[in-house]
Amino acid sequence: MNSNFPEGGLKIRPENRAVVASSKSWRGSPTGDRVTLTLGVCALATAALTTWLGLFVTPPDQVQGQLVRLIYVHPAVATMCYAGFVLCALASLAYLWPRTRSRRWDRLAVAAAEVGVVFCVLTLVTGSIWGRPTWGVWWTWDPRLTLTALLCAVFIGYLALRRTGGDPDALAKRSAVVAVICVVLVPIDHEATTWWASLHQTSTLFRANPLIHGEQLYTMLLSFVAFGLGFAWLVMHRYRLEVLEDRFGEEGYGLAIKERRAEGGRRVGTQPVSHQGEIAT
C-alpha cells in the first residue's frame, strides 16, 4: 500500500496536488477570496462590538438580572438555524424545478443544511445554558424545545441521506424532496409558543407591542447582523468546498484512469520502481 494513501484516508498524492493547488485561488486559501475575507472581518468586528455592548454597556434585566445577556446570543443563533434550513429548502426547490435545475443549487442546499444543523445544535446548547438558571431545568419537553430537537434530528437525517451514495442526480432529487418536506417544521417551531402552552417565552420582537429598551434592542439587532455575517461566511466556504470536492472527484477519476493505463503499460515493458529507493540507470 502506498504510504501516501493510508486506508480510508484522503491524503493527496504528490502528482494529484496540482488539482488542489490550482484551486488555491487567493492567498493559498482554496475556498477564500476578498468577499469571504471582508465578510469574516465584518463578522468578527460586529461580534466584538456585540460582546462589548452586551457585557459592559447594556443594563441587567429587572427579572433575569445578568442572565439577560444571553439574549445577545441565543435568538440570533436560532434565527440562523432557521435561515440555514429555509435556504436549503429554497435551493432544493430550485434544483427540483426543471428550468433552474443546476448542480449549484444542490451544492447550496447541502452547504446551507450543514451550517443550519451547526446553528441548530448551538441553539439547543445555548438555550439549555440559559434555561437552567432562569427556568430551573436544563431541558423540558415543551412544544418549542421538542420541535427544535425534532428539526435538528430531521436535518441530520437529511445530511445522512446525502451520504448514502448511488446515482448523484437521483440522490440530489431525493434529498431535495426531503429538504422541502422537512422545512415545514420551521414555521411550526417558530409559532409553537403562540399556538400551544409553552414554558418558552413568546417572541420579543415579532409581536404587536414589544417591550425592550433601547440599548438592549440595538445590541440584540447587532447580534443578528454579527451571526448573519458569520452564517454567510460559513455557507460560502462550505459551498466552495463542495465545488472542490466535485472537481477533485471529476479530475480524480481522470487521473485514476490515466494511472491504470500507466500501470498496464508498465507491466508490459518497464522495470519495477521502488517508491522510496534508488533506481540504477
Place this chain on the structure above:
Amino acid sequence: MAVTADSSASTVSGREAVGPAPRVRAGRSLLASRRRQIIAGLVIALAIGFVVFEGLGNALSYYQTVPQALAARQSLGVKSFRIMGTVGPSVKQVDNRTVFDISYQGQTVSVVDSADPPQLFKPGIPVVLEGHFAKGSDVFDSDLIMVKHSANYVPAKGEPASVTAQTGGS
C-alpha cells in the same frame, strides 16, 4: 548514475511511475454499504420516533392553568401533571418545604413544594409546577418548579433613566 525516486513522482523511461489510484471522495464512503445505510436509517428513525413520542405526546398540552386544573380536579385525581399560575405574595419555608399559592384569572391553588426553587423564583413571578393534587384535597404537591419569564425586558431598578425608555421593536 543514480536517480532518486520520490515516492511516486519519479519517471522511468519517460513513463510516469505511479502507485494505486486515488480514493475519490473517500469521505463519502461512510454510508456506502446497504447495511450501514439501514443501521443509520434505523438510528435516525428511532431518534425521531423518541422525540415525537416523548415530546409531542405531552408537549402540545404542556401545562394546565389553575382554572383548567380546578375544573378537571375530579378526573385528575392524584395523576401527575403540570400547572401554571403566578406565585402569591406569601412564600414560606416549612420543614424543608416551600409553601405558597399560585393564582390565575382569579382562582388560586395552594402549593407545597419539596424541591429547591430556581434562583428566579419569587412572589409575583409566573411558574409552571410539576406534581399532583394531594389525595382528598386541592393542595398541589409539587416536585419541580420552573419559572416562566415573560418576553418583556426591562432594566433593573436603579439603572440610569436614559436606558429605561420603552422602545418599540421590529
